[in-house]
Amino acid sequence: MCSDRPKSNDLARLPLFEQAGSRRSFIKSLSIAAAAGSAALTTGCIPSVEAAGSEEFKLRWQExxxxxxxxxxxxxxxxxxxxLERLAKMSDDLDIQMTSHPPLAGVLYGYAFNITRCEGFMECVTACVEENNLDRKTNTQYIRIFEMEPGQLDPSTGDGQYxxxxxxxxxxxxxTQCFHCEKAPCTKACPTKATWKxxxxIVVVxxxxCIGCRYCQAACPYYGRRFNWGKPEVPQEEVTRRQHYLGNRIRPKGKMEKCTFCIQRTRRGRLPACVEACPTGARVFGNxxxxxxxxxxxxxxxKxxxxxxxxxxxxxxxxxID
Amino acid sequence: MSMITVAGRHTGSPSIHGSMAPIIFMLVLLIICIAAAAGNTSEESFLDEVKAVDRKFDNRSVPLDHYVAEDTVLAKENYQGGPFRVLARKKRIERYKCSSCHGDKPITVNEGKELTHADIELEHGRSDAGLTCIDCHHPEKRDYLEDKKGRKIDFDHSYQLCGQCHFRQKRDWLGGAHGKRVTNWAGDRVVFNCTTCHNPHSPRFEKRFPATYSVPIE
Structure with a gap:
C-alpha cells in the first residue's frame, strides 16, 4: 500500500472520464485511483486509536x-x-452486567408446549418482553399466542390478536416463537454468518x-424473527440489567432479533422467562x-x-396434548 | 464413456455397440438414483443422537445464579431421576395450625363469617355431586388431610390426596408434563405443589383478560 502513495499526487491529473480512451486504459486508471483511495484510508483519513480523543470514540472504534x-x-x-457495559453506562447511564457464558457441556435444550393446558393468559408474552428488553414503542414480541378452532393445528388459521x-x-x-431448528434455514440464508446454532x-444472532438484510426472516417458515426498525425503546427502570452478548442486550437499530431461549438465564441453569411466568404449567423446558x-x-x-x-x-x- | 467403448471392443460388433450403450447408461443412472433416494430416506435426525444418550446428566454440575427462595419439603415419592422437592404449603396457610381453633376448648369467634370458613366457595367435583369438607379434610385430626383409605396426609404432601382421583395428572406431575419446576431447569428438582397453582376448593382457573395483546407482525 505504501508504495502506491506517490501515485495519489497524480490523481488529479488522471484522465479518468474525460478521454474516450480504450477500455484497457480506463480500467488501468480506475485501479490506480482505487489504490490511491485505499492508500489514503490506511495513512490518515481516519485517526488511529491512539489519536482518538474521547474514551467513547475509542470504544466505538474498537467495537x-x-x-x-x-x-x-x-x-x-x-x-x-x-x-459494551462501559458504552451503556456512558451513552444511556445504565449499569448493566453483561456476560458471554459459553454453552454447557452435555446440554441440548428442548421445549414443549401443552396445547391442552394453555389458556391464553399471555403472561409469557409480558415476561418475555420485560426479560429481553424488547422495544416497547413498536410492541415487539417474540411469542405469539393464537386462539384456535378445535381440530385446527396450523396457527395461521387461528386468531393471533384476540x-x-x-x-x-x-x-x-x-x-409460537423461535423453534431453534436443528437444521435452521435462517442460518443458511445469512450472508454475513451473523446467525448460527x-x-x-440455541440459534443466536x-x-x-448482522447487516439487517432480513434474509433470515424470509427464510424462517415459522415467523420466528423480528426486525428492529429503530433503536429499541425501553424505559430505563425496566431494563433487564443481567444481559448476555448473544441474548437480551439492547439491540442496535436495523438488526435482526429473536427468541434465544433466554440464553442469559438458561446457561446459568434458570428457566426461560416465559416458562417461569406461565400460570398454567403449559410450558416445559429442559435438557x-x-x-x-x-x-x-x-x-x-x-402425543x-x-x-x-x-x-x-x-x-x-x-x-x-395431555 | 470408457465403459461403452470397452463393451464395444469386446463384442466387436458396431450394431450391438449402438443398442447396448443406452441400456447400460440407463442402468447406471438407475443405480445412482436408487442410491441417492436411499441416502435421503436414511437422513439422520438429532433425535437419534438424543435417544442414544443413556448416561445420566449431573444437574448439579450446572452453575446456578438463582436458588429457590421458597420453603420446600422433600417429596415422599420419587420421579424418574430420584428424590425431588416440592414447595411447602403449611406456611402459606394463614391460620395453620388448624388445631389452634379446632380443639376441645370452646373459643370465642369475633369475625364469625371468616373464621368459620363461610367465605370458602366450594366448587370441586361434579356439579351434581360436589365434594364436601371432610372428603379431603381429616374429620378429627384437623391439622391433616385424609384420603379415601383413611390415611392421614400432611398439607405439604397434598399430591398424595389429589392423586387418588387425578391420578393421570399426578403421573404427569411426577414425570414433568403437568405442573412446573421452580426457577431452575438444572440443579435439584423443585416443583410446584398442586395447591401452589390450584385453589383446592375451586381448582379450575378463573376466566380473565390476557396480560397483553399482540399487534400484527409488520
Missing part, C-alpha cells in the same frame, strides 16, 4: 473493528463485553455482525440429553408433534 463472535477468543469476548376474557369455551391456545442448540429430564418425559409419554415437520427443519420445540 467497530471487532471480530465475529465465533472467531473471538474468550479474552476478546470479555473485552467486548466490558466495552383480546377478551380467556379461555373461551371450545377454543384452544397455541403459542450454538452447540447447546451476533447483533454486531434433551438428560434421560431423566421433564422434556424427555414429555417426548416419551405424550407430540412439531410444526411443519415435513420441511425437515427439525425444530426443538414440540406441541403436546
Amino acid at each position: 467497530f473493528f471487532k471480530k465475529n463472535y465465533r472467531l473471538m477468543t474468550q479474552e476478546e469476548k470479555d473485552a467486548t463485553v466490558r466495552r 383480546y377478551h376474557e380467556v379461555p373461551v369455551e371450545n377454543k384452544f391456545y397455541m403459542g 450454538e452447540p447447546d442448540g 451476533d447483533y454486531d455482525w 434433551l440429553l438428560d434421560p431423566d429430564s421433564e422434556i424427555r418425559y414429555v417426548l416419551k409419554h405424550k 407430540v408433534f412439531r410444526m411443519k415437520e415435513e420441511l425437515g427443519t427439525q425444530p426443538k420445540f414440540w406441541y403436546f
Whole structure:
C-alpha cells in the first residue's frame, strides 16, 4: 500500500472520464485511483486509536473493528463485553452486567408446549418482553399466542390478536416463537454468518455482525424473527440489567432479533422467562440429553408433534396434548 | 464413456455397440438414483443422537445464579431421576395450625363469617355431586388431610390426596408434563405443589383478560 502513495499526487491529473480512451486504459486508471483511495484510508483519513480523543470514540472504534463472535477468543469476548457495559453506562447511564457464558457441556435444550393446558393468559408474552428488553414503542414480541378452532393445528388459521376474557369455551391456545431448528434455514440464508446454532442448540444472532438484510426472516417458515426498525425503546427502570452478548442486550437499530431461549438465564441453569411466568404449567423446558429430564418425559409419554415437520427443519420445540 | 467403448471392443460388433450403450447408461443412472433416494430416506435426525444418550446428566454440575427462595419439603415419592422437592404449603396457610381453633376448648369467634370458613366457595367435583369438607379434610385430626383409605396426609404432601382421583395428572406431575419446576431447569428438582397453582376448593382457573395483546407482525 505504501508504495502506491506517490501515485495519489497524480490523481488529479488522471484522465479518468474525460478521454474516450480504450477500455484497457480506463480500467488501468480506475485501479490506480482505487489504490490511491485505499492508500489514503490506511495513512490518515481516519485517526488511529491512539489519536482518538474521547474514551467513547475509542470504544466505538474498537467495537467497530471487532471480530465475529465465533472467531473471538474468550479474552476478546470479555473485552467486548466490558466495552459494551462501559458504552451503556456512558451513552444511556445504565449499569448493566453483561456476560458471554459459553454453552454447557452435555446440554441440548428442548421445549414443549401443552396445547391442552394453555389458556391464553399471555403472561409469557409480558415476561418475555420485560426479560429481553424488547422495544416497547413498536410492541415487539417474540411469542405469539393464537386462539384456535378445535381440530385446527396450523396457527395461521387461528386468531393471533384476540383480546377478551380467556379461555373461551371450545377454543384452544397455541403459542409460537423461535423453534431453534436443528437444521435452521435462517442460518443458511445469512450472508454475513451473523446467525448460527450454538452447540447447546440455541440459534443466536451476533447483533454486531448482522447487516439487517432480513434474509433470515424470509427464510424462517415459522415467523420466528423480528426486525428492529429503530433503536429499541425501553424505559430505563425496566431494563433487564443481567444481559448476555448473544441474548437480551439492547439491540442496535436495523438488526435482526429473536427468541434465544433466554440464553442469559438458561446457561446459568434458570428457566426461560416465559416458562417461569406461565400460570398454567403449559410450558416445559429442559435438557434433551438428560434421560431423566421433564422434556424427555414429555417426548416419551405424550402425543407430540412439531410444526411443519415435513420441511425437515427439525425444530426443538414440540406441541403436546395431555 | 470408457465403459461403452470397452463393451464395444469386446463384442466387436458396431450394431450391438449402438443398442447396448443406452441400456447400460440407463442402468447406471438407475443405480445412482436408487442410491441417492436411499441416502435421503436414511437422513439422520438429532433425535437419534438424543435417544442414544443413556448416561445420566449431573444437574448439579450446572452453575446456578438463582436458588429457590421458597420453603420446600422433600417429596415422599420419587420421579424418574430420584428424590425431588416440592414447595411447602403449611406456611402459606394463614391460620395453620388448624388445631389452634379446632380443639376441645370452646373459643370465642369475633369475625364469625371468616373464621368459620363461610367465605370458602366450594366448587370441586361434579356439579351434581360436589365434594364436601371432610372428603379431603381429616374429620378429627384437623391439622391433616385424609384420603379415601383413611390415611392421614400432611398439607405439604397434598399430591398424595389429589392423586387418588387425578391420578393421570399426578403421573404427569411426577414425570414433568403437568405442573412446573421452580426457577431452575438444572440443579435439584423443585416443583410446584398442586395447591401452589390450584385453589383446592375451586381448582379450575378463573376466566380473565390476557396480560397483553399482540399487534400484527409488520
